[in-house]
Amino acid sequence: MLFFLYTIGCQMNEYDTDVYRHFLYQYGFQSTEDPYMADFIMVNTCAVRDKSIKKAVSFLGIAAKIKKEKPSLIVALTGCASTLILEELKNSSYIDFVWGALNQTEIPNKFSALLAKKGFQKTDKVQTQHSVHFTKELPIIFGCDSFCTYCIVPYLRGHEKSLPKDYLLSELDKAALAGYKEVLLLGQNVNHYGSDLDPSLTFAGLLQIMAGTYPAIRFDFLTSHPKDFDIQILRVMQNNPNIYRHFHLPAQHGDNEILQKMNRGYTKEEYFELITTIRSFFPMATLSTDLIVGFPGETDTAFGHTLDLIETVQFDMIFAAQYSKRPGTPAEAFPDQIPETTKRERINTLLEAQKRISKINNRRWIGRRCKLIITGKDQEHHFFGKTEEEKTVSIVSDSLVIGSEVSALITKIDNGSLIAEAWSL
Numbered sequence: 177m178l179f180f181l182y183t184i185g186c187q188m189n190e191y192d193t194d195v196y197r198h199f200l201y202q203y204g205f206q207s208t209e210d211p212y213m214a215d216f217i218m219v220n221t222c223a224v225r226d227k228s229i230k231k232a233v234s235f236l237g238i239a240a241k242i243k244k245e246k247p248s249l250i251v252a253l254t255g256c257a258s259t260l261i262l263e264e265l266k267n268s269s270y271i272d273f274v275w276g277a278l279n280q281t282e283i284p285n286k287f288s289a290l291l292a293k294k295g296f297q298k299t300d301k302v303q304t305q306h307s308v309h310f311t312k313e314l315p316i317i318f319g320c321d322s323f324c325t326y327c328i329v330p331y332l333r334g335h336e337k338s339l340p341k342d343y344l345l346s347e348l349d350k351a352a353l354a355g356y357k358e359v360l361l362l363g364q365n366v367n368h369y370g371s372d373l374d375p376s377l378t379f380a381g382l383l384q385i386m387a388g389t390y391p392a393i394r395f396d397f398l399t400s401h402p403k404d405f406d407i408q409i410l411r412v413m414q415n416n417p418n419i420y421r422h423f424h425l426p427a428q429h430g431d432n433e434i435l436q437k438m439n440r441g442y443t444k445e446e447y448f449e450l451i452t453t454i455r456s457f458f459p460m461a462t463l464s465t466d467l468i469v470g471f472p473g474e475t476d477t478a479f480g481h482t483l484d485l486i487e488t489v490q491f492d493m494i495f496a497a498q499y500s501k502r503p504g505t506p507a508e509a510f511p512d513q514i515p516e517t518t519k520r521e522r523i524n525t526l527l528e529a530q531k532r533i534s535k536i537n538n539r540r541w542i543g544r545r546c547k548l549i550i551t552g553k554d555q556e557h558h559f560f561g562k563t564e565e566e567k568t569v570s571i572v573s574d575s576l577v578i579g580s581e582v583s584a585l586i587t588k589i590d591n592g593s594l595i596a597e598a599w600s601l
């Protein structure tokens with residue numbers, strides 16, 4: 177029996193899909209890359225952008241066609257947009273299972289009931305198709321209480337709920353035993369971790385316990401809200417070299433008026449101050465951000481402030497999106513919505529500027545010695561590794577092992593990629 181899982185959206189969705197994948201393995205399913213071969217199709221949806229919903233609806237059209245030819249096919253729909261999509265579909269009778277983004281922990285029980293009804297039973301011979309355990313994604317907090325005016329997540333994922341420390345440590349025990357090399361701690365806003373726990377614990381406190389207990393695992397975290405970033409996190413990172421010196425800090429915009437309309441809770445000056453503090457701790461830290469162009473009321477001048485922001489910070493990477501109205505959010509009703517053509521022009525300008533910045537940024541890495549963790553390999557003996565700052569580097573060798581650490585010297589840039597040679601210290 178084969179399953180095909182289609183995931184749209186963020187890392188939290190990737191994590192949820194991974195849970196479903198392991199669940200299906202327990203029922204003797206194996207994964208396929210071809211939905212036409214599948215006996216079970218699941219679409220894990222995202223409601224953050226209109227495009228994501230269209231993608232899900234269009235894929236469900238394919239699933240409906242397959243089911244017509246293969247009536248035994250099970251079709252499941254989960255994730256933030258499942259209810260919205262159900263309302264949008266003219267015919268949803270081919271969908272066997274629907275579950276939204278709330279109460280994710282109940283999904284395995286619901287799944288069990290569905291699979292039992294369809295005659296499937298758990299098997300002892302669990303066969304996963306993963307040979308190398310590399311990154312374990314571990315949510316530490318669900319939901320969001322920040323209510324940015326453009327974002328639908330708080331309405332779909334509910335209030336923040338931190339997972340207890342002991343549960344998280346038991347998950348890390350399992351990850352260490354299974355040989356995972358790195359752990360990515362996830363949450364819509366990891367900086368809010370722990371205030372709802374009794375006794376309470378800060379994110380910095382949790383990070384110290386985790387990184388200190390598992391020095392052989394590298395840690396990373398997503399996403400940090402700039403308004404809540406605690407300087408203690410930097411101190412914990414200083415004490416623990418096994419935390420990547422990478423910061424993903426969504427700025428969203430460079431204009432103070434727009435930031436206020438977005439309800440982001442910081443000014444661009446405060447954002448710059450945070451970046452300066454981070455760089456005073458870690459001068460080589462890599463920085464990435466999310467940016468929205470075409471938010472209602474964004475003038476040419478306001479957009480220019482976003483361009484100033486990326487020039488000032490010199491991010492390693494940006495993730496830019498055109499603003500799209502989300503039903504039920506305050507920004508949906510804001511006046512001065514921006515025409516699509518203007519949004520497109522602005523995003524192209526922004527991406528062009530970032531391309532140039534990334535190029536300049538990469539050059540500062542040439543001649544640098546670094547410790548790489550080997551993460552993968554292609555057909556031509558090109559291995560890929562990550563520096564302690566989470567910069568991806570390509571290295572040519574016959575003898576490296578995925579998951580091992582190697583000293584390397586970055587020698588050049590080829591086609592936008594950093595190239596290194598193995599180096600003995």
Ligand code: SF4
Pocket residue numbers: 320321322323324327328329330364365401
């Ligand atoms: S912090 Fe803002 S953008 Fe992020 S999930 Fe919460 S409401 Fe949405």
